[in-house]
Amino acid sequence: MNKKSKIIVFGSIAVLILGMAFFPTIKQRLTSGNRGDTAGQRTATGGAGRTELAVNVTVLQPQTLNNLFRITGVLLPDEEVDLTFESSGKITHIYFSEGTFVQEGALLAKVNDAPLQAELKKLEAQLPLAQDRLFRQQTLLEKDAISQETYQSVFTQLETLKAEIELVKARIRQTELRAPFSGMIGLRQVSEGAYASPSVVVANLTKISPLKIEFALTQNFVNIIKPGTEITFTVENDLKAYNASVYAVESRLDVKTLSLFARARYANADGRIKPGQSASIRIKLDQIDNAIVIPSISTVKEMGRDITYVYENGKAKEVEIVTGMRTSSSVEVVKGLSVGDTLLTTGVMQLRSGMPVRIDQIVPNRAD
Secondary structure, eight states: OOHHHHHHHHHHHHHHHHHHHHHHHHHHHHHHHHHHHHHHHHHHTTOTTOOOEEEEEEEOOOEEEEEEEEEEEEEEEEEEEEEOOSSOEEEEEEOOOTTOEEOTTOEEEEEOOHHHHHHHHHHHHHHHHHHHHHHHHHHHHHTTSSOHHHHHHHHHHHHHHHHHHHHHHHHHHHTEEEOSSSEEEOOOOOOTTOEEOTTOOOEEEEEEEEEEEEEEEEGGGTTTOOTTOEEEEEETTOOOOEEEEEEEEOSSOOTTTSEEEEEEEEOOTTOOSOTTOEEEEEEEEEEEEEEOEEEGGGOEEETTEEEEEEEETTEEEEEEEEEEEEOSSEEEEEESOOTTOEEEOSOGGGOOTTOBEEEEEEOOOOOO
16 A cells, blocks of 8 residues: 555544544534424414413402401400408418409408407407497486586497497408409419418409400501491401400500500400400401402513403403502402403413413402
């Protein structure tokens, strides 16, 4: 083999090796080019192969829309007191059971009153003699046998004795702890035999029927919420809504928070709700009848416009709307939609006017 033939052979081998090395890259570029042509053809033919978007819809009907003011409050007992003795002494009896209902005036506990009882017995023993002496002095006075001054002295002694008896009885009553009102008594803090004084709390008494609901108002609502305003509230872990009525509003705003407190009253006849719980309060400020209301999620902002989409001949149609009152999950539509329109409620961010859509589910539309 001559030199020229060798050059040709080695050159052919080199080209073959380079071709094998770059073949995958060339193939990928050729394939991408073909796909680009196919995509171009699809675009030119109006997007052949595009699938419909499945959406939920609702048929618009006239509704009643309530403008609600929402706020969090706290439930307070109607009455609450720490029970203490008026006098000091050793506790001799405890008559109540913890966590039970007690009637107003019920005797709950007592401290030692033996010295007072003895003193009362002594004074009461003197009473018949003093009364008999006054009777005799009155008889003598009627016969002019004694002076008016002598009679008045005996009368004063009797009245003083009666006053001392009443004073001792009052001190005995101070050794008794009685319920100032009907309510639930809490856990006792002392035991029999302990020394009690006016600073020692025996137990807590709470009146839970009715309950008070306290909440704060901003200055925007001070002239709207007034005594007699009806409110609705719920408590945690309870799906039931309860109704109450405002009975008092503070006379002035707090200078730091620019708010004022109001209180409503709920009967709580069954004692189901407990003081201290938080309450989610709703107050109806206004009501609009025959309103067109749509879910908030079915409208979007676009370049300063509120738009939504309705279903028309298998496609989504963009509609610009004018909104009115807003609630937590609903929007009043003042202009742009009519009763009977089929509103698209899902996939709003993906929708474009004229896009093919398929109704997956028809859902009811209810204002909150």
